[in-house]
Amino acid sequence: MKIEKMKISVYFCLTLSVLIATSCKPSTKSKDVDENGKEAVDYIDPIIGAITYGKKSKDAHGFGKTFPGAATPFGLVQLSPDTVSDGDNGPGYSYAHSTIEGFSFTHMSGIGWFGDLGNFLVTPTVGKLQTNRGVAKDPESGYRSRFSHETETTEAGYYAVTLDDYKVKAELTSAPRAGIIRFTYPESDSSRIQIDLARRVGGTSTEQYIKIVNENTIEGWMKCPPEGGGWGAGAGNADYVVYFYCQFSKPLKDYGIWSADLPDVKRKMRWIRKDNYQDSIKSAKIYTDKTEMQGKHLGFYTNFDTKAGEDVLLKSGISFVSVAGAKENLEHDINHWDFDKVRQEARDSWSKAIANISVEGGTDAEKTIFYTSLYHTLIDPRAFSDVNGNYMGADKKVHQTNNFTYRTIFSGWDVFRSQFPLQTILNPSLVNDEINSLLQMAELSGREYLPRWEMLNSYSGVMLGNPAVSVINDAYQKGIRNYDVEKAFQYSLNTVNNTGNGELGYSNKHISKTLEYAYSDWALSTLAKSLGKDSIADKYFKKSKNYKNIWNDEVNWFRAKDSTGTWLEWKGKTVHGQGCIESNPYQQGWFVPHDIDGLKELMGGEEAFKNELVSFFENTPEDFLWNNYYNHPNEPVHHVPFMLNEAGVPYLTQKYTRKICSNAYGTDAYGLCGNEDVGQMSAWYVLASIGIHPINPGDNKYQITSPVFSDIEIKLDSKYYTGKTFKIIANNNSEENIYIQSMTLNGKTLDRFWISHEEITQGGVLEMQMGPEPKLN
Numbered sequence: 001m002k003i004e005k006m007k008i009s010v011y012f013c014l015t016l017s018v019l020i021a022t023s024c025k026p027s028t029k030s031k032d033v034d035e036n037g038k039e040a041v042d043y044i045d046p047i048i049g050a051i052t053y054g055k056k057s058k059d060a061h062g063f064g065k066t067f068p069g070a071a072t073p074f075g076l077v078q079l080s081p082d083t084v085s086d087g088d089n090g091p092g093y094s095y096a097h098s099t100i101e102g103f104s105f106t107h108m109s110g111i112g113w114f115g116d117l118g119n120f121l122v123t124p125t126v127g128k129l130q131t132n133r134g135v136a137k138d139p140e141s142g143y144r145s146r147f148s149h150e151t152e153t154t155e156a157g158y159y160a161v162t163l164d165d166y167k168v169k170a171e172l173t174s175a176p177r178a179g180i181i182r183f184t185y186p187e188s189d190s191s192r193i194q195i196d197l198a199r200r201v202g203g204t205s206t207e208q209y210i211k212i213v214n215e216n217t218i219e220g221w222m223k224c225p226p227e228g229g230g231w232g233a234g235a236g237n238a239d240y241v242v243y244f245y246c247q248f249s250k251p252l253k254d255y256g257i258w259s260a261d262l263p264d265v266k267r268k269m270r271w272i273r274k275d276n277y278q279d280s281i282k283s284a285k286i287y288t289d290k291t292e293m294q295g296k297h298l299g300f301y302t303n304f305d306t307k308a309g310e311d312v313l314l315k316s317g318i319s320f321v322s323v324a325g326a327k328e329n330l331e332h333d334i335n336h337w338d339f340d341k342v343r344q345e346a347r348d349s350w351s352k353a354i355a356n357i358s359v360e361g362g363t364d365a366e367k368t369i370f371y372t373s374l375y376h377t378l379i380d381p382r383a384f385s386d387v388n389g390n391y392m393g394a395d396k397k398v399h400q401t402n403n404f405t406y407r408t409i410f411s412g413w414d415v416f417r418s419q420f421p422l423q424t425i426l427n428p429s430l431v432n433d434e435i436n437s438l439l440q441m442a443e444l445s446g447r448e449y450l451p452r453w454e455m456l457n458s459y460s461g462v463m464l465g466n467p468a469v470s471v472i473n474d475a476y477q478k479g480i481r482n483y484d485v486e487k488a489f490q491y492s493l494n495t496v497n498n499t500g501n502g503e504l505g506y507s508n509k510h511i512s513k514t515l516e517y518a519y520s521d522w523a524l525s526t527l528a529k530s531l532g533k534d535s536i537a538d539k540y541f542k543k544s545k546n547y548k549n550i551w552n553d554e555v556n557w558f559r560a561k562d563s564t565g566t567w568l569e570w571k572g573k574t575v576h577g578q579g580c581i582e583s584n585p586y587q588q589g590w591f592v593p594h595d596i597d598g599l600k601e602l603m604g605g606e607e608a609f610k611n612e613l614v615s616f617f618e619n620t621p622e623d624f625l626w627n628n629y630y631n632h633p634n635e636p637v638h639h640v641p642f643m644l645n646e647a648g649v650p651y652l653t654q655k656y657t658r659k660i661c662s663n664a665y666g667t668d669a670y671g672l673c674g675n676e677d678v679g680q681m682s683a684w685y686v687l688a689s690i691g692i693h694p695i696n697p698g699d700n701k702y703q704i705t706s707p708v709f710s711d712i713e714i715k716l717d718s719k720y721y722t723g724k725t726f727k728i729i730a731n732n733n734s735e736e737n738i739y740i741q742s743m744t745l746n747g748k749t750l751d752r753f754w755i756s757h758e759e760i761t762q763g764g765v766l767e768m769q770m771g772p773e774p775k776l777n
Contacts, residue, residue, distance in 0.1 A: 034367075040358060041351045043371035044156040049110065049672035049681075051095040052088065056670055059626035061582075061633065064672030064681070066376060067091040067107040068152070069159045070174040072346055073353035073378045074407070074430065076329075077318050078107040079172045079179035081161060082118055085133070085201055090115025092201045095669035099136045099144045100163060102196065103172055105179050105318050106242065108409065108455075109379045110676020113462070116230035116455065118201030119222055119242040122314060124183040125192045126166040131258045131299055132281035133196070139165060142282075143194060156375060157346025173343040175333035177387055180315040182339045185306035193248065193314055194301040197222055198260075203229020205242075208298040212291040215251040218300060219323045220244060236460040240392070245326035246316035249337055252302050260284035260297035313337055320456065321398055325386040332387045353378050356426045359690065361710030361733060369665045370689055370708070373682035377419055378427075380678045381407035381434050384456070394445035394457040404436045404482075410454040411678035412467030413516075417638050418683035420471045421694050421702075424478050425760065428720040431475050432482040438468050439483060442491045449494040464581055465516035466495050466523075473523040474697040476530060478757050479720060489531055496524050496540070506549040508563045511579040512636070515558070515591045518547040522594035523698050547592050551602045558589040574628035583636045584628055586616065590640045593696035610647040616640070617656055624664035624673050630656075632664045633674020638684050639695045642703035646695070650753040651739055651774035654706035657688045658738045661708050690714075691728050691768075692755065700757040706730075706738045706770070716761055723763020730768045737770040 033039055049064025057063070069080020082104055083089075083097035090111040092104065102123030108115050123143050134142020145163035153160040160171040169184040185191045197208040197220065206228040210220035221243045224230055231238035260281045280297075287293065306312065315337075317330025334342055354374050359367065385391035385406035393399045399406075407430075423431050441457060442450050450468035451459045469492045476485065500517045507513035522544035529537035552559035552567060560568045560579025571578060573586035580588045592599040600609040620630040630637055641660065644653040664673045665685055672681055687693040691707030712728040743750040746764040755766065 034360070036364060039351065040354055040371050041156050041347060043367045044350060044354075044375045045154055045368055045372050045667065046156070046159070046375070047095070047152070047154040047669055048369070048372045048667060049376070049669065049676050050091070050093060050154075051669040052091070053094065054096040054670065056625070059633075061112055061626065061675060062088065063670055063674065064676045065089075065091050065110050065112065066672070066676050067093050067109060068154045069093075069103070069107065070157050070172045070179065070346060071379055072157060072174050072176050072349045074380070074382050074405075075174060075176040076320075076383045077105050077174050077177055077179045078109075078379070078382075079103060079105050079174045079181070080107050080159065081170075081172075082121060082201070084136070085118065085199065088112060088114065090201065092118040095149070097136060098146055099139050100147050100161065101133045101144045101199070103170060103181060104199065105244075105316060108201075108678075109376065110672075110678055110681065111411065112675045113236070114202035114229065114231065114233040116200065116202055116224075116236070116238050118199060119205070119224070120244050120246075120316065120318070121196040121199040122181060123194050123196070124163065124166060124168040124170060124185070124312075125194055126168065126186065126188045127190050129192065129194070129286075129301060129303075130282070131260070131284040131286075132278055133199070135278075155347070156350040158343050171339065173339065173346050175342055175345065176383060177319070177329035178315060178317040178333040180313060180334055180339055180342050183312050183314070185310050185312060187306065187308040189305045190303065191306040191312070192301055192303050193312065194299060195246075196299045198297040198299065200224055200228060200230055202231065202233060204297070207294070207296055209294040210257060210292070210298060210300055212252060212255070215253070216249075217245070217247045218252075219246065219327070221323065231455055231458070231460060232462070236455060236462060237458040238455050238460070239458055240320055240456040243319040243321065243323045243326040244316050245323060245330050246314065247330070248302060249311075249313040250302075250304050254303040256286050256288040256301055257290055257293050258284040258286050258299045258301070259293065259295045262297050313339060319386050320384060320392050321386050321390045325388070325390055329387050350375065356715045357686075357690070358713050359709040359711065361730070362708050365667050366661075366689070366708055368667050369661075369671065369685065372671075373665070373685040373689075376676055376682035377422060377679040377686060380409040380411070381430070381437070382409055384408040384437070392457065394441045397444075399440075399444070401436075404433045406440065407433050407437045408454065408456050409678060410434065410438065410451065410468070411680070412452050412454070412471070413463035413465055414635050414677035414680040415683070416467040416470040416474075416697055417635055417680060418687055418693065419679040421474060421697050422683045422687055424475060424480060424757070425714060425716075428475075428478075428480045428717055429482075431471070431480050435472055435475060435480075435488060436483045438472075439487055439491060442494075443487075448491060449498045450491050452499075464513050466499060466520035468492070469495055469520045469527075470523045470697050473527040476527055477698055477700050478761075485531070489527060489533070492524055492527060493536070496520055501543065501546045504563060505543075505546045506561070509560050509568060509579050511550060511558050511560050511585055512581040512583065512588050514550050515547050515588060518544050519591065519594050521546070526698055544594055545598065547595070548598065548602065556603075558585055576628070582634050583631070586628065587631055587637050590616075590643065591636055593639055594699070596643065596646050596695070606648065610649060613640070613644055613647050614649070614652065617652070622663060624660060626674070632660055635677065635680060638680070639693075641688075642693050642695050642705065645703045645705075645753045650704075651776065653703065653753070654739055655774075657693075657705045658708065661685060661689050691730070691766075692760075701754045702757070702760070704740070704743070704753045704755055704766075706740060707733065707768070709733070714760070716763060721761035721763075723761055726760045726763055727765045728768075729765060730770050733768075733770045736772045739771050739774045741769040741771045741775050743768050
């Protein structure tokens with residue numbers, strides 16, 4: 001009897017122990033799974049868009065240009081593979097490439113031009129030490145390695161690949177301000193981790209410092225001014241210092257620092273490509289007796305023996321403030337060596353970040369596109385401040401904030417159109433962060449006007465318009481106001497006065513600038529009116545009509561003219577250039593979002609406006625790749641499909657947005673038909689696929705279109721909005737039933753094809769009945 005009781009007792013204890021262990025283990029599945037047994041996070045695939053140029057390239061701008069590696073939502077660190085440091089390969093990786101240089105801790109997502117970041121490049125190697133990267137056509141000439149996409153794994157917060165030349169498996173995962181890598185080696189007496197401290201996408205850092213702190217730790221920094229290339233091959237004025245605090249799981253016993261003796265010239269890509277540069281890196285001097293060094297082109301390595309299948313880990317905190325900040329970031333984010341724990345935490349952070357919006361219905365592929373698009377919208381603007389609130393200001397001094405996160409990477413010309421309107425719904429606190437950051441930059445830089453395209457505190461001046469003014473006005477109109485409103489207004493006023501249409505009432509020889517500056521004048525006028533500044537509001541409202549000054553009756557379209565009022569040569573609406581940036585007059589001419597009635601009048605009335613829009617889309621190719629009509633790969637036309645609502649043919653908005661969602665987006669590396677542009681391309685999809693999108697950010701109206709999904713739920717932030725959830729239901733929705741037959745809002749008939757921000761954020765249900773034929777009235 002006692003024996004039986006003992007058996008029962010032991011069995012009970014073992015069972016309880018298993019239950020406790022299971023409950024304490026991070027769950028890989030939650031109850032929120034769909035019919036495929038997947039959580040929303042399982043649909044995220046960062047390989048989508050991760051190609052710069054490939055066989056399908058039709059233009060000079062390429063494809064998505066995203067990175068496939070590990071990041072966390074709006075995190076400072078993006079730990080990702082690098083296949084290239086040269087040319088218009090901004091993310092440092094392209095699916096079309098066959099070799100990997102290594103894995104670096106900072107990246108940019110979806111940008112064209114010569115990229116930047118890609119700092120602190122870590123590469124596992126086996127065999128002979130080589131100090132230069134080499135070239136793709138001859139991998140043995142450097143430390144880069146061949147790889148196969150068959151060994152790649154890309155998930156939210158996780159990336160893995162095998163380096164074929166070294167037979168080393170690399171696994172990457174990230175925390176917000178730190179990252180950790182797990183290398184699995186073959187049996188070897190010459191295994192190694194090496195770190196290229198000079199490496200930078202689009203150039204190099206120009207000075208580096210490294211110190212061996214103890215047998216497991218190194219620390220240091222890398223200076224990255226414009227003289228070293230980077231953003232726009234130096235023309236983007238990126239000027240920053242990256243600090244690192246890095247630890248190894250295997251003690252540093254056999255290590256060294258290499259230092260290349262370089263000519264004292266600017267290290268932009270055109271020089272780095274030359275043989276004498278490559279030769280000087282190959283012949284770098286190796287120092288095995290130093291524990292500290294500062295130089296112009298440094299690297300570090302540690303040698304060790306490994307058994308077959310042995311794991312060696314490296315982790316590092318990153319800061320743009322100080323080594324102490326990098327150390328604190330690492331100790332806060334990853335104070336252990338449990339790679340799988342960090343991976344799970346990264347996955348959980350994505351699950352939480354995308355939980356604000358959920359979709360049902362649609363195909364498996366459509367869910368993959370949707371959740372990956374949502375993922376891409378949650379990368380930037382990234383945290384630029386350390387965990388303690390310290391950040392490097394635009395005055396090159398250290399500041400601290402406790403009431404917002406200082407952020408960077410503001411691709412203004414792109415993201416004011418869809419990305420920030422999306423975030424006003426899903427992440428209003430992020431919008432506050434960005435506005436506070438923009439105001440700090442304006443103040444601390446001494447400029448007292450807002451950056452157009454900001455990167456790491458630099459006013460790069462890329463593109464055109466005054467998009468920060470749009471973002472501020474849009475936020476203010478939506479009740480997002482946790483910043484100094486008066487300062488925001490003053491800097492917005494300074495901005496439109498600094499760059500605008502000026503005394504001419506148009507921009508000399510420019511269609512794009514004239515139209516975009518007219519819109520930012522409208523945004524300022526609207527903000528001024530809301531603040532009771534009526535005289536200013538009236539002045540800039542009149543200026544917002546200046547787009548009319550370049551309408552030319554002779555060609556019946558917008559046409560550039562010079563400062564004397566002379567019209568420039570006209571080559572036709574679809575010919576690129578002619579005063580247009582990355583567009584032609586036909587595409588740019590639709591950018592009058594703030595005065596569609598005025599645009600209709602110029603065109604000859606409602607019917608002419610409609611006919612022109614219809615022609616614009618009828619001439620667009622089915623694949624939506626770069627073309628002279630509706631050119632979805634680039635931003636100037638992103639609002640145009642929704643203008644068909646304003647033309648009295650909403651069924652065409654429904655037809656074309658569904659077609660764009662289907663044909664312009666995909667589930668592989670080619671899944672973005674144009675540059676992701678820091679969230680914009682993906683934000684367009686997120687909004688359009690749930691059935692809403694603005695034409696004119698700042699008027700609080702979202703145009704209604706045909707949703708891809710049958711059930712959409714948005715969870716609203718109670719700190720900003722009165723509603724708890726807003727739902728969109730599309731009954732009888734399918735690939736064939738793309739046309740809205742009728743709608744109700746909270747049970748009442750809705751007979752208009754727009755909905756206000758307030759109607760969404762006070763919560764409720766927008767319900768549609770779908771059918772296969774257009775509803776013409």
